[in-house]
Amino acid sequence: MAHAALWNKSREDAVREVISRRMALFYVVAAVLGGGVVAVSAQANRVEVPTDYMTGYVLYDKVDKPDRKIIRFLYISPQAASLRDAGRPLPNGTVLVMEDHAAETDASGGVITGSDGRLIATSRITAIAVMEKRDGWGASIPVERRNGDWDYGAFDGAGQRRNVSTDPCFACHLPHGARDYTFTTLTRPIN
């Protein structure tokens, strides 16, 4: 009797082990398939947050977004900054960084404005979006989505890559081809 109980116990363990191995296999297969989906959308993850953008780039504009309670700080790489008034297209190697700062709020959570009527930025960065232009990069992007040689990267406030598709970046910037796929004007340097 004691023997049978022991046998049953170890058999149960064996069954459990087989199940957990199958689950592990399932997760591996799911991860591989999931990775395949990302590959299909051709996301190369070659755009990084430049390590020196806060000190080495030109802060050329700030955009208030009261509805989202953020202020967007817009930076451009220095070799392109000197060309900002000459307009577009921007040169090979240009990097644009859009850094979202949480806005200062009052006790009830509403945004407050300074004497200039603008939102007040806190030092808390909530997201970073980067676009970078390199000769030949466009070739790996499907032609219907291609933004010249630009590619995009989405990061959290700490600069860690967010696990999201960059397809919406291409789609929303695409209609602005005449402005080299950018929205902001690059004509209002603020420092």
Ligand code: HEC
């Ligand atoms: C729904 C439209 C939309 C989508 C999607 C979008 N953007 Fe933009 N992007 C804008 C607008 C509008 C601006 C101008 C700033 C503003 O008004 O917020 C902008 C500005 C930028 C800028 C500053 C340079 C410029 O074009 O003025 C960068 C960099 C940028 N976006 C990167 C990204 C990245 C990376 C993604 C994807 C993660 C993305 N954007 C997705 C609309 C979009």
